[in-house]
Amino acid sequence: MEGAWRKVRRALGLRLCVHAPRVGGCERRAPAGVGGCRRDVAVTVAASAAEGESGPITPADALRRSTSRGRSSSSSKGKCAICFATMRSGHGQALFTAECSHMFHFQCISSNVKHGNYVCPVCRAKWKEIPCRSLSSNSPAGRIGINQRSPQQDPLMALNRQVPNRRRDARRLRTPEPADYNDDEPLQHKEAFDNLNFGSSRTAGISSYPEFLAVPQSSSIDGFDILIHVKAPTASPDHVTVSLANESSVRSTSRAPVDLITVLDVSGSMAGTKLALLKLSMGFVVQHLGPSDRLSVIAFSSTARRLFPLRRMSHHGRQQALQKINSLGAGGGTNIADALKKAMKVIEDRSYKNSVCSIVLLSDGQDSYNISSNVQGTSADHRPLVPSSIINDERNMVPLHAFGFGADHDSDTLHSIAEASGGTFSFIEDEGVMQDAFAQCIGGLLSVAVREMRLSMECVDPGVQLCSIRCGSYPSKVARDGRNGSVDIGHLYADEERDILLAVTIPKSREQTSLLRVACAYRDPVTNETIKIQGDEVKIKRPTSIVSEPVSIEVDRERNRIQAANSIESARAAAERGTLSEAVTILEDCRRVLSESFASQSGDRLCMALDAELREMQERMANRQLYEASGRAYMLSGLSSHSWQRATARGDSTDSTTLVYSYQTPSMVHMLQDSQNHSWRSLMQGNSPLSRQ
Incomplete structure (x- = not known):
């Protein structure tokens, strides 16, 4: 008897509904439906335990055994085939209808399937979708496809099952957020860097390319193109990122530390695999931040909440961040504006400031609280989503890099938010490359080599005037008299390049003409030192007669890129008006013009990629x-990439043919390769940072 009771207690430990075995001729009875199981099923469980049977016994197993002993199971309409209690909607119990049309209490059937029983207890039909509460913490009746893999074999399912649903406890224990977000962790002590050589002999470089090297003396030209090419310093040899395989390799580097605020969509549509992949991607980000970098996470659904303040990613900080991220559940609507306001409040209220700061926003849905509805094809109003501090401070904008996930996200909104802040918009079409998209972005943010760069140009010859500056979305100015101009480029990642196309007026002249002087000034993000660079004067020869000379391939290449954009x-714009045929014709005409250009006929790789x-x-x-579903987001991501000349993720891969010239830097490529090497392999082997929590 002692052994029987021990096994009954073991069954109770598995949260099965059982009743005690008979003692002294007395049997405890329970009314039908109490505890979610029928009395005869409960007795079968207890009897099986007494007989010494091993392994977990579900109520459905007991039901089948009781049926085999001659008891008839009721399948009357309106009753659960497991507990035989009445099933009526609105009576406080979730219901589950299987593909075979049999209905059960969700509590009863979930106990059945959690041990691998994927067949209907009534008709024995095999199910393709099963009730699984672990993949939908917000819904009591979530479903997931079996895909011929058990939860123990599916790493994403395992990742979601590791953290129990504690929403009720979290709601009870959660403390209210402070009125001011000035509780950020102090920066790493300066003494930690005293023995490191932060100085670098590398500086940014400036190159100039006139459209032609010579213009006849008798010719005056309006709209003579000059390309200004700027390249950021190369990444230092000792630049080190955190390795997932060897965390002991973490050490301070010569790069600038980062304050990073990630704004994550955890609305109901993110439940399941999406949330698991988001956790995995954030685990990769956390592990690659160094001890001088600080991270804060904003999670949003119907409302937004700050998971933790800006915290240095030391060993202890990373462990706490991973625990908070891994405890996220999905549910509710999508309130992007509330999330962005909290993110900007984190930035504005911080007591300490790292030299580099950025926001990363990911969403798979459309804002359901703040966007004005479209009326007769007019564009939605995105202004309520963007905090005024992002728009009003051009010189000190915090770039927000937005990621649209899946076919249902609002690409117009996310692109508008990113564009207003000086950040990029990426389109993640395939959920499997979410981590790669994050990795590419983080690879850039962790290699910032230039801050607050301003490019200036001044006309030299009295007859030369500056007509226009073509620089995408970068703010630019041309003086009224056309004698000078400037472009605010902002920050650049290590090895990043920018092309600025100027148009000038050239007068007639008998002598060599000096067109422009170009210079730039920027701050070193590590030393905060102001660095000024003077470029060479742009000059052209003035022969007496017309000479046959090819156009500069650098200038022609940039003109092709601008024309494509x-x-x-x-x-x-044509597609948004509903005329897809016109849109296709516009792109076809552009392809034809590009194919006839000098650069294209010279075999230029950029033209091929365009x-x-x-x-x-x-x-x-x-x-x-x-x-x-995908065309709009793909185009907006391409526009974002061209307007800022910065890499974005597009389509279903960050390594597609169309991204040959994708502005990727070596640091981005390195981080992307690290992501591809450590994502699924680490998860399958249990080496993922989140799998260790």
Whole structure:
């Protein structure tokens, strides 16, 4: 008898509904439906334990055994086939209807399937979808496809099952957020860097390319193009990132430390695999931040909450961050504005400031609280989503890099937010590359080599005037008299390059003409030292007769890129008007013009990549449904990449053919390779940082 009771207690420990075995001729009875199981099923469980049977016994197992002993199971309409209690909606119990049309209490059937029983207890039909509460913490009746893998074999399911649903406890124990977010952790002590050589002999470089090297003396030209090429310093040899395989390699580096605020969508649509991949991606980010970097996480659904203040990613800080991230559950609506306001409050209220600061926003849905509805095709109003501090401070903007996930996200909104802040918009079409997209972005943020760069140009010859500056979304100014101008480039990652196309007026002249002087000034993000660089004067020869001279391939290449970007914008506008055929024609015409250019006929790789990009966009405009699902987001991500000349993730991969020229830097490529080497392999082997929590 003692052994029987021990096994009954073991069954109770598994949260099965059982009743005690008979003692002294007395049997305890319970009314039907109490505890979620029928009396005869409970007795079968207890009897099986007394007989010495091993392994967990579910109520459905007991039901089958009791049926085999001659007891008839009721399958009357309106009763659960497991507990035989009445099933009525609105009576406080969740219901589950299987593919075979049999209905059960969710509590009863979930106990059945959690031990691997994926068949209907009534008709024995095999299920393709099963009730699984661990993948939908917000819904009591979530479903997941079996995919011929048990939860123990599926790493994403295992990741979600590691942290129990503690929403009720969290709601009870959660302390209210402070009125001011000035509780950020102090920066790493300066003494920790005293023995490191932060100085670098590397500086940014400036190159100039006139459209032609010679212009006849008798010619005056309006709109003579000059390309200004700027390249940031190369990453230092001792630049080290955190390795997932060897955390002991973490040490301070010569790069600038970062304050990073990640704003994560945990609305109901993120439940399941999406949330698991988000946790995995954030685990990768956390592990690659160094002890001088600080991280704060804002999670949002119907409302936003700060998971923790800006905290240095020391060993202890990383462990706490991973625990908070891993405890996230999904549920509710999508309130992007509330999340961004909290993110900006974290930045504005911080007591200490690292030299580099950025926001990363990920969402898979549309804001359901703050955007004005479209009326007769007019554009939605995105202004309520963007904090005024992002728009009003051009010189000290905090770039917000937005990631749109899946086919249902609002790419227009996310692109507008990113554009207003000086950040990029990326389109993650395939959920499997979410971590790669994050890795590429983080690879750039952890290699900032230039801050507050301003490029200035001044006309030299009295007859030369500056007509225009083509620099994408970067703020630029041209003086009224056309004698000088400037471009605010802001911060650059190590090895990043920028191309600025100027147009000037050239007068007639009998002598060599000096057109421009170009210079730039920026701050070193590590030493905060102001560095000034003077470029060479741009000069052209003035022969007496016309000479046959090819156009500069550098200038022609940049003109092709600008023309492609303008065509993409025009095609998008046509598509939004509902004329997809016109949009496709615009892109086709641009491809034809590019193919006839000097750079293209010289075999330029950029022209080949531009053609592939435009062709991909044409294919995504084959019909309205395809355009709505992926074409719009793909085009907006491309526009974001071209306007800032910075890498974005596009489509289903960060390594597609159209991204040959994707502005990726060596640091981005290195981080992307690290992500691809450590994502699924680490998770399958149990080496993922989140799998260790």
